[in-house]
Amino acid sequence: MATSVLTQLAEENSLHQKFIRDEDERPKVAYDQFSDDIPVISLAGIDQNGSERAEICRKIVAACEEWGIFQVVDHGIDSKLIDDMTRLAREFFALPAEEKLRFDMSGGKKGGFIVSSHLQGEAVQDWREIVTYFSYPVKARDYSRWPDKPAGWRVVTEAYSEQLMGLGCKLLEVLSEAMGLEKDALSKACLDMDQKVVVNFYPKCPQPDLTLGLRGTRIRGTNYFAAPGSGGRGCRQPEMVARLGSRFSPWMGLLWSILVTMAIRLSIATFQNPAPDAIVYPLKMREGEKPVIEEPITYSEMYKRKMSRDLELARLKKLAKEKKLQEEELEKTKVKSCNGLEELLA
Secondary structure (H helix, E strand, O other), X not given: OOOOOHHHHOOOOOOOHHHOOOHHHOOOOOOOOOOOXXXXXXXXXXXXXXXXXXXXXXXXXXXXXXXXXEEEXXXXXXXXXXXXXXXXXXXXXXXXXXXXXXXXXXXXXXXXXEEOOOOOOOOOOOOOEEEEEEEEOHHHOOHHHOOOOOOOHHHHHHHXXXXXXXXXXXXXXXXHHHOOOOOOHHHHHOOOOEEEEEEEEEOXXXXXXXXXXXXXXXXXXXXXXXXXXXXXXXXXXXXXXXXXOOOOHHHOOOOEEEOOOOOOEEEEEEEEEOOOOOEEOOOOOXXXXXXXXXXXXXXXXXXXXXXXXXXXXXHHHHHHHHHHHHHHHXXXXXXXXXXXXXXXXX
């Protein structure tokens, strides 16, 4: 595909073949229908040690067990920061293609701008542009991969990332207590946590029924937060979407997909992951229980195995599709040959 950004493709009347998904992967619900049942939890009182904190803990545990996803209000994230992040994100994606492509992250670069995903070997691309980079640990920040336009991006992102890390640590404390562990058990197990900011831009799509902004995927790591810039999962500011990652296997459950629409949408996601060398293994088990993994492994190794498996499944699915098409073409050729022979003999 000649163009490297979606803003040009959004003006076309039909969807490019690289974005068209198989029928079983296409949207199953209308893009403008959202559930009102996803739990909304107020975190007011989470810093206390009394009954208010205990009730918040109970609600979070119930949401994790029943949904694996919930929305939080009274979370302490400065609403002006959310507004500033949203404004800067809109301004970045409105830049000319050559400005965004200065931060092109194709070829294995760790952070920057790209269409669809940083993953190599995608069979079908997602209908989104993203800009992504690591904000924690601080020593790992590579500011050369952070946008330098629009003005103020770095200052706002640093402040926003600090507040999101604080929120993530509070939730880890609640989950530690819920599992009968010391309050800081999960934070310690994660070592020096990574935090990655992923700003997603979903341009208007000419045929939204044929593609996805983000295909069904499991959120890896520990925590995931999304601030809705516009239409992001149907949440209202100042609500934040919170989701557990696959490190919490018993509460994992959901596949996450993003639908695209005939309108522009934006979301700001923050992923918090254990350090690459953090050990993934149950911190505590009840008598008679078996661990969900056979042996302790590093988070880095778990991530590599999962990504390799995903890419291999995508490759096999692509091969199966190609084989089916070949068989259908062969069958059509046989039918034509038979019809031709019948006409000759008639």
